Amino acid sequence: MAGRQLLMTFPVTATSHSLAEYLARGGYVALAKTLREMKPQDVVKEVAASGLQGRGGASFEVGRKWQVVQYDDGHPHYLIANADEGEPGTFKDRWILENNPHVLLESMLIASYALNVRNCFVYIRGEFDLPYRRLAGAVEEAYAAGYFGRNVLGTDFACDIVVYRGAGAYVAGEASGLIASLEGKKSYPRNRPPRLTVRGLYQQPTVVNNVESLSNVAGIVLHGAAAFRTVGTAKSPGTRLISISGHINRPGVYEVECGYPWMKFLEEDCGGVPGARPIKCVVPGGVSSKVLTGAEIKELVLSHEALWDAGSTMGSGGMIVIAEGTCMVSLLQVILRFYHHESCGQCTPCRHGTGWMHRIIDRIVAGGGMPDDIDRLYYVSKFNDGTTICGLGDAAGYACTGILDKFRDEFEYYIEHKRSKYGGSLECLKSS
Amino acid sequence: MKHLIPEFEKLRERFPTGFESSLVLPCVRRIQEDRGYVADTDIVELAQYLGIPQIQIEEVLSFYTMFRRKPIGRWHLQFCHNVSCSMNGAENILAHVERRLGIKPGETTPDGRFTLSHAECLGSCGTAPMMMVNQAYHENLTPATVDALLEELK
Ligand SMILES: Cc1cc2nc3c(=O)[nH]c(=O)nc-3n(C[C@H](O)[C@H](O)[C@H](O)COP(=O)(O)O)c2cc1C
Ligand code: SF4
Ligand code: FES
Numbered sequence: 001m002a003g004r005q006l007l008m009t010f011p012v013t014a015t016s017h018s019l020a021e022y023l024a025r026g027g028y029v030a031l032a033k034t035l036r037e038m039k040p041q042d043v044v045k046e047v048a049a050s051g052l053q054g055r056g057g058a059s060f061e062v063g064r065k066w067q068v069v070q071y072d073d074g075h076p077h078y079l080i081a082n083a084d085e086g087e088p089g090t091f092k093d094r095w096i097l098e099n100n101p102h103v104l105l106e107s108m109l110i111a112s113y114a115l116n117v118r119n120c121f122v123y124i125r126g127e128f129d130l131p132y133r134r135l136a137g138a139v140e141e142a143y144a145a146g147y148f149g150r151n152v153l154g155t156d157f158a159c160d161i162v163v164y165r166g167a168g169a170y171v172a173g174e175a176s177g178l179i180a181s182l183e184g185k186k187s188y189p190r191n192r193p194p195r196l197t198v199r200g201l202y203q204q205p206t207v208v209n210n211v212e213s214l215s216n217v218a219g220i221v222l223h224g225a226a227a228f229r230t231v232g233t234a235k236s237p238g239t240r241l242i243s244i245s246g247h248i249n250r251p252g253v254y255e256v257e258c259g260y261p262w263m264k265f266l267e268e269d270c271g272g273v274p275g276a277r278p279i280k281c282v283v284p285g286g287v288s289s290k291v292l293t294g295a296e297i298k299e300l301v302l303s304h305e306a307l308w309d310a311g312s313t314m315g316s317g318g319m320i321v322i323a324e325g326t327c328m329v330s331l332l333q334v335i336l337r338f339y340h341h342e343s344c345g346q347c348t349p350c351r352h353g354t355g356w357m358h359r360i361i362d363r364i365v366a367g368g369g370m371p372d373d374i375d376r377l378y379y380v381s382k383f384n385d386g387t388t389i390c391g392l393g394d395a396a397g398y399a400c401t402g403i404l405d406k407f408r409d410e411f412e413y414y415i416e417h418k419r420s421k422y423g424g425s426l427e428c429l430k431s432s
Numbered sequence: 433m434k435h436l437i438p439e440f441e442k443l444r445e446r447f448p449t450g451f452e453s454s455l456v457l458p459c460v461r462r463i464q465e466d467r468g469y470v471a472d473t474d475i476v477e478l479a480q481y482l483g484i485p486q487i488q489i490e491e492v493l494s495f496y497t498m499f500r501r502k503p504i505g506r507w508h509l510q511f512c513h514n515v516s517c518s519m520n521g522a523e524n525i526l527a528h529v530e531r532r533l534g535i536k537p538g539e540t541t542p543d544g545r546f547t548l549s550h551a552e553c554l555g556s557c558g559t560a561p562m563m564m565v566n567q568a569y570h571e572n573l574t575p576a577t578v579d580a581l582l583e584e585l586k
Contacts, residue, residue: 076448085555086552086553086555087553088514088515088516088552088553088557089515089516089553089557090553090555090557091555091556091557091558094555118448119447119448125555126461126496126498127498127551127554127555127564127567128555129567129568129569130569160446160448162446162447164454164457164458165457165458165461166457166496167457167460167461167492167496167497167498167499168496168497168498168499169495169496169497170552181457182454183453183454184453184454184455184456184457184484184488184492185453185456185488185491185492186491186492186495186496187495202450202451243557243558244558245516245519245520245557245558245560246515246516246519246520246557247519251557251558251559251560252558253558283515287515318557320515320516320519320557322519326519330518331515331518334513334514334515334518335515338514338552338553341552342552344495426515426518426519427518427519427520427521428519
């Protein structure tokens with residue numbers, strides 16, 4: 001176990017997602033406590049005091065986002081759980097949706113009470129099948145038990161929920177793109193300000209939080225912010241769900257206490273790299289985060305501050321381990337193809353930039369790379385940075401420069417010799 | 433589409449009032465499940481039913497990868513070719529399936545049984561390589577498990 005756990009606290013069985021078992025684990029006690037003992041402002045204060053940071057990618061403090069919402073401004077407010085989970089390498093929200101959907105629902109009820117929300121939504125990626133069925137089943141159970149609807153638990157509090165299915169667009173995971181999608185339109189992100197907490201869904205104040213961020217709320221309210229802060233580090237309270245894949249013996253979802261040593265996690269918890277190959281680099285938190293080399297991560301712990309100091313981020317918790325012998329040129333090709341495919345096309349730098357980068361990397365892989373192509377990739381990456389509406393354009397550039405900064409020689413080799421230094425392979429056979 | 437209106441009415445009840453526009457995605461999804469694709473007549477009828485412009489539905493259909501305006505094969509095989517799947521042999525599995533079915537991504541077998549596509553990361557990276565067959569996820573694929581599966585899909 002990678003430190004203390006707050007979310008993966010029970011053995012997963014064929015029925016552990018059910019309401020009955022959630023109740024047996026102490027479920028919906030936090031909701032009862034909230035409705036009976038706490039004022040809405042107390043809940044917001046407690047969540048702010050916990051220092052809980054967003055788990056969707058940007059690590060923005062949840063409480064600070066909530067504090068923007070004016071409880072009594074006379075507008076309807078909306079709350080949306082972001083279950084789009086599209087960042088390549090990320091599959092951790094799926095664990096909550098499949099195995100503990102009620103902790104999300106209970107937390108959303110508490111958040112709705114705190115933020116004066118009558119209608120809340122879960123936006124779940126369109127391809128998810130089992131996670132959707134588990135979540136939809138939990139919603140039915142929760143309605144039947146009186147947790148949603150009017151007079152929740154016999155109080156004046158009323159709340160309804162809709163599970164909304166996406167339709168296949170990475171950019172719909174971006175909060176404003178998500179809102180456009182939930183309004184039944186193509187998911188074009190929009191410029192801020194105004195912030196979504198001021199003008200969001202149908203122009204009303206809206207809070208969008210990641211599934212895992214929200215799922216921490218029930219525990220924070222039940223045990224208090226101080227208890228939450230005893231877990232993790234001062235600057236990264238709590239735990240992170242990390243989905244790990246790539247060249248690793250035991251891929252899967254792990255709950256890691258912030259501050260846990262990175263190499264210990266990889267070697268002891270995840271069983272190390274197949275064939276005990278050295279680690280070439282790691283994608284820390286989804287392909288939009290900059291890679292860190294095996295040497296760079298040696299002494300690091302897993303915390304927001306440690307990764308920021310190292311020039312990267314915990315991002316979405318989607319960790320990909322890349323073993324020595326992997327061709328970084330081919331890897332970057334996959335990543336740049338992805339961004340090009342997913343750009344919504346609204347902003348010129350992103351629309352053209354991702355296409356341009358994709359064509360350059362394709363040309364390099366095909367053996368037609370030019371000596372100044374590396375500089376060209378840097379140029380386009382820098383041009384995207386900060387000039388686009390949403391983070392996708394920036395992310396394409398970060399992912400690209402992150403790899404070029406550390407593995408430039410491989411690109412030079414490929415361009416000069418018209419072939420990969422490592423046979424072009426991304427695979428690291430488990431048996432080797 | 434019209435026979436689905438009773439279902440759409442139930443769906444509408446779950447949303448707050450004034451959310452008609454939000455019904456586009458769920459209704460389009462249901463129409464596609466029913467017909468296999470979304471026909472031009474569906475667009476006209478849905479726009480009328482929801483009181484929204486047709487262009488909004490057309491944009492949605494062209495924007496999202498899950499929607500289509502033409503029929504495809506009975507079994508839609510969508511192979512993830514993003515990072516973690518590529519690192520775990522997705523290319524080999526896909527090449528194997530291409531050989532076996534005699535089609536490339538974007539194509540349908542002449543008997544209308546299979547359509548092959550690429551997909552981006554489907555949130556299954558820990559159980560790579562993976563593909564979707566219609567709505568179901570199939571994970572930890574090997575040539576042998578794929579062969580067995582293709583036999584079953586008639
Ligand atoms: C291109 C793009 C895709 C994103 N995809 C997701 C996603 O799938 N899930 C998610 O929770 N956040 C995603 N985000 C981040 C959201 O915009 C937003 O910051 C987040 O949902 C807020 O929740 P949090 O503060 O609780 O993390 C994405 C951002 C960008 C720029
Ligand atoms: S940065 Fe790219 S994905 Fe984001 S809004 Fe602009 S064009 Fe669309
Ligand atoms: S890379 Fe294939 S499911 Fe994520």
